[in-house]
Amino acid sequence: MINVKEELCNHCGSCVKACPFGAIKIINQVAVIGEECTLCGACVQVCKACAIEIERKEKLIDFSRYKDIWVFVEIKDDKVRNVTYELLGKARQLADELGENVCAILLGKAVQDLCEDLSDYGADKIFVAEDDSLEQYYTEPYTSVLVGLITKYEPNIVIYPATKIGRDLAPRVAATLEVGLTADCTGLSIQDGRLLQTRPAFGGNIMADIISVTRPQMATIRPNVMKKGELIKGRATEIVKMPVKIDPKGIRTVIKEIISMKSSDVVPLDEAEIIVSGGRGIGSKENFKVIEDLADVLNAAVGASRSAVDLGWKPKSYQVGQSGTTVSPKIYIACGISGKIQHLVGMSGSDIIIAINKDPEAPIFNVADYGIIGDLNKVVPELTKVLIKELASRQM
Numbered sequence: 356m357i358n359v360k361e362e363l364c365n366h367c368g369s370c371v372k373a374c375p376f377g378a379i380k381i382i383n384q385v386a387v388i389g390e391e392c393t394l395c396g397a398c399v400q401v402c403k404a405c406a407i408e409i410e411r412k413e414k415l416i417d418f419s420r421y422k423d424i425w426v427f428v429e430i431k432d433d434k435v436r437n438v439t440y441e442l443l444g445k446a447r448q449l450a451d452e453l454g455e456n457v458c459a460i461l462l463g464k465a466v467q468d469l470c471e472d473l474s475d476y477g478a479d480k481i482f483v484a485e486d487d488s489l490e491q492y493y494t495e496p497y498t499s500v501l502v503g504l505i506t507k508y509e510p511n512i513v514i515y516p517a518t519k520i521g522r523d524l525a526p527r528v529a530a531t532l533e534v535g536l537t538a539d540c541t542g543l544s545i546q547d548g549r550l551l552q553t554r555p556a557f558g559g560n561i562m563a564d565i566i567s568v569t570r571p572q573m574a575t576i577r578p579n580v581m582k583k584g585e586l587i588k589g590r591a592t593e594i595v596k597m598p599v600k601i602d603p604k605g606i607r608t609v610i611k612e613i614i615s616m617k618s619s620d621v622v623p624l625d626e627a628e629i630i631v632s633g634g635r636g637i638g639s640k641e642n643f644k645v646i647e648d649l650a651d652v653l654n655a656a657v658g659a660s661r662s663a664v665d666l667g668w669k670p671k672s673y674q675v676g677q678s679g680t681t682v683s684p685k686i687y688i689a690c691g692i693s694g695k696i697q698h699l700v701g702m703s704g705s706d707i708i709i710a711i712n713k714d715p716e717a718p719i720f721n722v723a724d725y726g727i728i729g730d731l732n733k734v735v736p737e738l739t740k741v742l743i744k745e746l747a748s749r750q751m
């Protein structure tokens with residue numbers, strides 16, 4: 356329920372500008388909220404006079420009416436990011452178990468063309484909200500639109516990618532709706548009709564299963580943790596257009612320029628098909644050259660353990676693991692990495708793991724498909740030499 360305290364309203368109009376659904380008018384010097392209101396809360400956040408209040412709690416008691424699994428769609432360079440398809444794959448599996456629908460939530464400018472791909476990857480329904488102001492991700496309008504949609508349609512579960520955008524958006528939505536959120540999940544399953552959200556806890560030493568006592572149940576999931584769903588062309592999907600009207604003056608931040616940190620000749624870690632990673636066993640910053648030489652030959656990305664990063668041998672962006680990037684390449688080559696749990700949670704989804712370590716008892720060998728026991732200073736350059744020869748002979 357939304358109320359305007361008339362005695363506090365100073366008819367400044369900031370709520371009118373902030374409302375993405377065009378639901379507020381100033382009539383007789385008081386803000387009046389119309390039927391288009393979705394309880395998104397954008398007006399509450401901007402009202403300096405504290406004249407608008409929303410009462411949500413009583414709406415959250417009856418869980419039975421909360422239905423369907425929603426996936427927030429992340430767009431980058433006009434394309435749906437791969438992680439969205441991973442989340443759709445998981446959502447499809449959970450929805451089939453619950454007998455509910457998978458819904459994709461697509462926000463942006465002129466994004467309807469992306470619906471086909473979302474449908475092919477498992478969406479039964481797609482909610483589309485288009486507006487010029489949604490072209491770039493901004494916290495406030497994205498939060499308002501999403502909170503509005505959730506309040507109106509009452510989904511059972513909402514999942515977001517644990518990317519920079521998802522990690523910004525999901526907590527804001529959760530706080531506005533006063534519901535729980537489990538961040539950085541590595542597993543989702545259904546138990547007794549509820550969402551079991553699995554994530555590392557206590558420094559990665561245990562995996563905790565978390566359930567929410569509020570609805571919708573919300574979680575962020577790291578890229579490269581879930582497998583993409585099956586691609587089925589021509590699936591019947593309902594598209595629901597959500598009219599929104601965002602006044603750019605209501606957005607408090609402005610993106611002036613997006614500067615990519617990625618250089619064109621470096622393979623990004625989270626998209627690489629092959630990764631060669633180095634740990635403390637590399638011995639020095641300079642010695643990372645042996646890893647880079649092997650990566651060059653394989654057209655692979657270079658990764659590092661946290662120890663290597665903490666020692667200043669590689670920047671943090673190279674770190675694989677619980678507090679770094681989660682990867683799932685076709686081949687992961689771990690050189691001089693012991694295989695502590697915090698590293699394993701970030702790379703155990705790789706198709707083939709090759710470990711090179713001088714200690715035959717190193718835990719990395721427990722997850723490795725192929726293990727080489729030996730000094731990496733001899734093994735890695737030898738491997739690089741053999742591969743160069745092999746590739747040269749193939750080109751002849």
Ligand SMILES: Cc1cc2nc3c(=O)[nH]c(=O)nc-3n(C[C@H](O)[C@H](O)[C@H](O)COP(=O)(O)OP(=O)(O)OC[C@H]3O[C@@H](n4cnc5c(N)ncnc54)[C@H](O)[C@@H]3O)c2cc1C
Pocket residue numbers: 558559633634635636637659660661662663674675676677678679680690691692693694695696697698701711712713714717729730731732
């Ligand atoms: C909250 C938390 C979050 C964390 N997040 C991460 C994370 O995201 N990523 C991560 O990696 N870690 C993370 N850690 C740290 C993690 O617990 C380990 O300390 C770290 O992974 C160890 O890195 P390492 O394997 O390179 O080093 P070590 O454990 O010291 O292992 C070095 C290995 O190199 C081998 N070696 C040495 N010399 C040679 C040689 N010449 N040839 C071959 N092998 C050799 C040794 O036998 C050994 O197995 C986290 C820890 C905590 C508490």
